Every structure is written in structure tokens, then in C-alpha cells.
Amino acid sequence: MKIRQIRNATIVLEYGGLTFLIDPYLAPKGAYPPITNTANPVNNPTVDLPVSVEEIVRTDAVIVTHLHPDHFDAAAIRAIPKDANMIAQSEEDAETIRREGFHNVQALDRVSRMGEVRLFRTRGQHGTGEIGRLMGDVSGVVFKHPDEKTLYIAGDTIWCAEVEEAVLTHRPEVVVVNGGSAQFLQGGPITMGKEDIRLTCSAAPQATVIVSHMEALNHCFLSRRELKGFIEEKGLGTRVLVPADGETVEC
Numbered sequence: 001m002k003i004r005q006i007r008n009a010t011i012v013l014e015y016g017g018l019t020f021l022i023d024p025y026l027a028p029k030g031a032y033p034p035i036t037n038t039a040n041p042v043n044n045p046t047v048d049l050p051v052s053v054e055e056i057v058r059t060d061a062v063i064v065t066h067l068h069p070d071h072f073d074a075a076a077i078r079a080i081p082k083d084a085n086m087i088a089q090s091e092e093d094a095e096t097i098r099r100e101g102f103h104n105v106q107a108l109d110r111v112s113r114m115g116e117v118r119l120f121r122t123r124g125q126h127g128t129g130e131i132g133r134l135m136g137d138v139s140g141v142v143f144k145h146p147d148e149k150t151l152y153i154a155g156d157t158i159w160c161a162e163v164e165e166a167v168l169t170h171r172p173e174v175v176v177v178n179g180g181s182a183q184f185l186q187g188g189p190i191t192m193g194k195e196d197i198r199l200t201c202s203a204a205p206q207a208t209v210i211v212s213h214m215e216a217l218n219h220c221f222l223s224r225r226e227l228k229g230f231i232e233e234k235g236l237g238t239r240v241l242v243p244a245d246g247e248t249v250e251c
């Protein structure tokens with residue numbers, strides 16, 4: 001498989017002969033105001049796309065893990081062809097995407113297979129307490145294919161029982177987690193921080209862990225530099241990868 005980190009949680013995945021676009025957030029740098037109720041008043045996204053939108057949207061299927069605007073934005077709605085194979089986490093999200101004019105949208109529960117690639121929905125927690133509840137439902141996806149390693153894209157979740165269950169159930173050899181330690185003025189982080197990533201590594205000792213969702217939003221406070229320092233300190237440098245935007249990882 002080839003995993004290309006685009007920006008934020010946007011990934012282009014080549015797997016089992018198919019190309020998947022995950023969580024397209026395609027606006028130019030600074031197109032949106034800072035996220036409400038956060039420190040660091042900088043417009044989003046905080047960085048530009050590393051490649052053209054036209055190149056990004058040329059895929060066999062688009063998977064939207066949840067409908068927060070940093071995972072599916074107005075620019076993506078404009079750029080993705082309306083007949084694209086769209087896969088949403090649930091029937092409710094699929095209906096919302098259909099209302100944007102897409103006419104080939106399915107819920108992940110119903111799409112168990114694309115070509116020879118098998119897909120499995122996983123769950124997560126987008127934060128704890130009141131903030132976690134406000135963030136709503138999120139999902140991840142496990143990919144399996146006879147000629148590929150098992151891949152688990154966890155989506156916007158902190159380390160939690162659901163992530164542990166996904167790791168124990170599917171035994172992925174490659175795990176993509178969303179880092180950045182995104183945070184509001186109140187409450188704890190809503191995406192993984194350093195310790196969540198370390199716990200994921202402990203639960204999946206067989207896996208290469210790739211950290212996405214870094215350095216693209218005003219409220220993500222964990223930098224790649226800080227995370228890489230932590231990874232080295234914990235002796236995880238050989239199996240935790242923190243790709244730059246535009247970088248491709250082959251597994």
C-alpha cells in the first residue's frame with residue numbers, strides 16, 4: 001500500500017489496486033475563520049495543499065469518516081465529481097452528503113467490499129465528557145486484501161476502548177491515527193496527543209503507526225517536531241512515522 005499524507009486528515013491511499021481519498025479538506029490556506037472557542041486566532045487551514053486539488057480528487061472512492069468541516073469542506077464538495085463513489089460513516093451522514101448533490105453515496109456499514117478490498121467500520125471517541133458528546137459520532141475504517149497488510153485508519157478519536165477493540169479485533173499491521181491534540185478552550189483534547197499515540201503503539205506492537213492530522217488547524221497544538229522528539233525518547237522511532245504534507249509512505 002501507499003499512503004500519501006496530503007494535509008490535516010486528508011490522505012490518498014493506494015490499496016489492493018484501488019485509490020481511496022480519505023477525509024477531503026481541500027480549501028486553500030486561510031479560507032476559513034479560526035475554529036470557534038479555541039485559542040490561537042489563525043485562519044484555517046493554516047497551511048496550503050502540497051498538490052493540486054485536481055490531482056487529489058482523481059480516485060476510485062472517497063471515504064468521509066465524519067462530517068466535521070476539516071474532513072469534508074465546501075471546497076471538496078465543489079471539486080469532487082458528483083458521481084464519485086462516496087462512502088459515509090452512517091446512513092445519516094450519507095443522506096447529508098446526498099443533499100450536496102452527490103448521487104452515489106453509501107454508508108460504510110453497507111459497503112463491506114470494493115473490488116477485492118474488504119472494508120470494516122470501527123468506532124471511536126472524539127474527546128471526553130461534554131466536549132466528546134458535542135463532537136458527535138466518528139468512525140474509522142479497516143482495510144483488508146489478500147495481497148496487502150491490514151490497515152486501520154482510526155479517524156478523529158482519542159485513545160479509547162473502541163480503538164483498543166479495533167486493534168485487538170483486526171490486528172492491523174499499519175495504523176493511521178489523527179494526532180495534533182486538537183483542543184477547545186474547555187475540556188480535554190479531541191484528537192490524539194503523545195500519550196494516546198504511545199498507548200496505540202503498546203496495544204499494536206506489530207504495527208507501523210502513521211500520524212496524520214498534524215499542523216493544519218489553529219487548534220491543533222501538538223507539533224510534528226514535539227511529537228518526533230517524544231517518539232525518539234520512547235524508543236519508537238523505527239515504527240512511528242510522522243509524514244510531512246505531500247509525503248508518501250509505502251508499507
Ligand SMILES: [Zn+2]
Pocket residue numbers: 009068070071156213
Ligand atoms: Zn479533524
